[in-house]
Amino acid sequence: MPEMIDQIFVRLMHWIIGYVPTSLQPLCSAILSAVAILVVFATIFAIITVLERKGLGRMQNRYGPNRAGPWGLLQPAADGIKSLTKEDIVPHSSDQLVHLMAPILIVITSFLVYAVVPVGKNMVMADLNAGVLFFFAVGSMVELSVFMAGWSSRSKYSLLGAMRAIAQMISYEIPLVLSGVVAIMAAGSLSTVTIVNMQAGYTGIWPHWYLFTPWGITGYILFMIGATAESNRCPFDMPEGESEIIAGYFIEYSGFKFALFFVAEYLGMLATSAMAITLFLGGWAAPFSFLTWIPSWFWFFAKLLLMMMVFIWIRGTLPRLRMDQLMNFGWKFMLPLSLINLFAAGLWHFLPSGPTRWSVDSLLLLLSCFLLSRGLRRNKWFQERTYRFAS
Amino acid sequence: MLGEGIIKGLAETARNFFGSYVNKERLTTVQYPEERLPRIEATRDFPFLVYDGDDWEKGLRCVACQICEKECPPKCIYIEKSKDKKPDAVGKPQNYPAKFDIDVSVCMSCQICVEVCPFDAIKMDVQFELSSDDRFGGLLLTKDKLAKSNEYYHEIHPTEAAGVDAALAEDREKEKEKQRLAAAAAAAAAAAKAAAAAAAPPTTVAATKDGAGSGGAAKEEAK
Numbered sequence: 001m002p003e004m005i006d007q008i009f010v011r012l013m014h015w016i017i018g019y020v021p022t023s024l025q026p027l028c029s030a031i032l033s034a035v036a037i038l039v040v041f042a043t044i045f046a047i048i049t050v051l052e053r054k055g056l057g058r059m060q061n062r063y064g065p066n067r068a069g070p071w072g073l074l075q076p077a078a079d080g081i082k083s084l085t086k087e088d089i090v091p092h093s094s095d096q097l098v099h100l101m102a103p104i105l106i107v108i109t110s111f112l113v114y115a116v117v118p119v120g121k122n123m124v125m126a127d128l129n130a131g132v133l134f135f136f137a138v139g140s141m142v143e144l145s146v147f148m149a150g151w152s153s154r155s156k157y158s159l160l161g162a163m164r165a166i167a168q169m170i171s172y173e174i175p176l177v178l179s180g181v182v183a184i185m186a187a188g189s190l191s192t193v194t195i196v197n198m199q200a201g202y203t204g205i206w207p208h209w210y211l212f213t214p215w216g217i218t219g220y221i222l223f224m225i226g227a228t229a230e231s232n233r234c235p236f237d238m239p240e241g242e243s244e245i246i247a248g249y250f251i252e253y254s255g256f257k258f259a260l261f262f263v264a265e266y267l268g269m270l271a272t273s274a275m276a277i278t279l280f281l282g283g284w285a286a287p288f289s290f291l292t293w294i295p296s297w298f299w300f301f302a303k304l305l306l307m308m309m310v311f312i313w314i315r316g317t318l319p320r321l322r323m324d325q326l327m328n329f330g331w332k333f334m335l336p337l338s339l340i341n342l343f344a345a346g347l348w349h350f351l352p353s354g355p356t357r358w359s360v361d362s363l364l365l366l367l368s369c370f371l372l373s374r375g376l377r378r379n380k381w382f383q384e385r386t387y388r389f390a391s
Numbered sequence: 392m393l394g395e396g397i398i399k400g401l402a403e404t405a406r407n408f409f410g411s412y413v414n415k416e417r418l419t420t421v422q423y424p425e426e427r428l429p430r431i432e433a434t435r436d437f438p439f440l441v442y443d444g445d446d447w448e449k450g451l452r453c454v455a456c457q458i459c460e461k462e463c464p465p466k467c468i469y470i471e472k473s474k475d476k477k478p479d480a481v482g483k484p485q486n487y488p489a490k491f492d493i494d495v496s497v498c499m500s501c502q503i504c505v506e507v508c509p510f511d512a513i514k515m516d517v518q519f520e521l522s523s524d525d526r527f528g529g530l531l532l533t534k535d536k537l538a539k540s541n542e543y544y545h546e547i548h549p550t551e552a553a554g555v556d557a558a559l560a561e562d563r564e565k566e567k568e569k570q571r572l573a574a575a576a577a578a579a580a581a582a583a584k585a586a587a588a589a590a591a592p593p594t595t596v597a598a599t600k601d602g603a604g605s606g607g608a609a610k611e612e613a614k
Contacts, residue, residue, distance in 0.1 A: 055408065058407065058408045058411045058412070059404040059407050059408045060407065061407055061410075061411050061417045061418055061419060062411075062418065062419070062420045063418060063420050063422075313401060313404060313405070313408075314401070316404045316408075317397070317400040317401050317403070317404045318397065318400065333393075369393065370393075373393030376393070
């Protein structure tokens with residue numbers, strides 16, 4: 001029976017495509033999976049927006065939205081209707097075609113990466129043998145659309161925002177990918193399905209997640225920091241810094257195009273979280289061996305929701321970084337540490353299993369983390385600011 | 392250690408998050424249409440016109456001097472003077488506004504009209520829920536919508552209204568005294584004239600002047 005519920009969506013799809021001629025079956029299967037992904041992740045996006053607004057409200061000791069529907073749960077619907085009925089303003093001197101294409105492209109690329117994410121046992125749209133590579137390749141398309149939006153608007157603020165976004169995203173793409181590489185090294189495969197299958201075993205009741213190794217937890221934390229920067233979330237939200245450049249690259253967008261950027265930001269966040277789950281948190285695998293009777297897709301979405309909560313929590317806590325802090329952190333801390341982490345993962349593979357490799361790896365990573373953070377702290381070359389005219 | 396401050400911050404927000412569910416004291420939000428904060432006495436938003444007595448048209452203190460109209464920085468007041476006169480709050484015969492409009496969509500609540508008014512006729516209201524689906528007509532307050540009783544003024548700004556009432560009562564006394572003196576003077580003049588009239592024929596001009604003076608005094612007595 002648990003097996004039946006676990007595979008219910010897979011069986012449903014097989015049952016539906018059974019009615020289709022054999023030549024059309026691959027196409028039909030792809031369309032069905034795509035529709036499922038569009039519906040499910042769009043719904044999750046809607047849930048996340050209301051959760052975020054309510055969560056942030058509670059962190060600031062307020063109620064958050066509570067008027068639309070019971071406990072304000074219909075707020076996303078109200079927001080959607082509002083953004084659909086708003087006027088769509090295109091700046092007169094903008095590059096009309098690029099201005100139109102940017103939000104469409106950003107949403108398409110945000111949805112495209114879900115093709116390789118295994119959301120449950122046997123539930124992946126495309127099991128590419130270079131799935132992780134596909135994910136990062138398509139994910140970096142977001143930078144292109146961000147710059148398209150900033151450039152085509154012909155506004156100084158949006159161009160500034162786009163420049164910041166490019167600088168930030170390119171800087172953090174490297175540690176993001178490098179910290180993900182350790183999981184690929186351990187699994188010996190670029191296929192997301194294989195990586196999850198490798199983590200789905202248990203020792204006693206404990207799972208074989210890569211999170212529970214020294215290089216795994218370091219990689220996971222680095223990956224999450226990189227993912228936060230990639231999706232322009234607080235505290236790395238300088239590309240859209242409301243207080244300085246108003247909304248950054250999408251300042252000249254209104255109505256539904258603006259909403260598309262909003263959707264894309266959240267979808268990007270969900271996608272990188274899904275990838276972090278796949279690489280380090282065992283994908284759809286249950287956290288304890290005695291919980292495997294609960295369907296695999298439940299575990300995936302539970303983990304996804306948990307990750308979203310962490311994102312919201314971080315957003316409610318941290319203020320925005322300065323550009324130099326961001327760059328210093330990216331290049332002087334994240335990048336060296338992710339390289340050392342690669343080395344630690346290699347070391348783990350060749351050392352005999354047991355407490356030896358645990359202590360060697362932990363020591364290596366802790367020491368490098370400590371030294372690198374000291375290096376960050378020492379670089380205070382700013383002088384005390386003196387004011388000539390204001391006292 | 393790197394990240395120590397972040398963990399402290401995360402603990403603080405977590406405490407807020409769970410605390411706001413447990414302890415209602417933490418939530419400072421007022422659920423506005425259902426709950427309201429008590430109003431402080433100095434609250435002000437848009438001007439209104441004060442009237443005395445029961446009939447707003449008769450009791451309006453405004454004498455259409457148009458000082459507020461001229462002083463209003465965003466020029467949101469429009470006044471048309473009446474052709475005839477009626478006694479004002481202190482009993483002098485004065486003009487009254489035939490038209491008095493305030494466009495509250497233009498008004499910036501600066502209270503300058505209140506400060507310049509020599510007749511205590513215009514005061515600041517506390518009514519802020521003025522939203523309307525009629526963008527122009529709904530926010531153009533005419534004389535009948537602006538007129539509010541002195542009792543209402545007492546209710547919203549008790550201290551200020553008491554001061555205004557005391558000053559007005561004093562003015563009324565002075566005016567009465569003045570009119571009594573004027574009436575006495577007029578009577579004396581009339582008597583003198585009557586004495587003179589024994590020698591010369593009476594003039595019509597003096598008679599009309601007498602009539603107006605005594606008429607005003609009579610009205611004041613009635614009040």
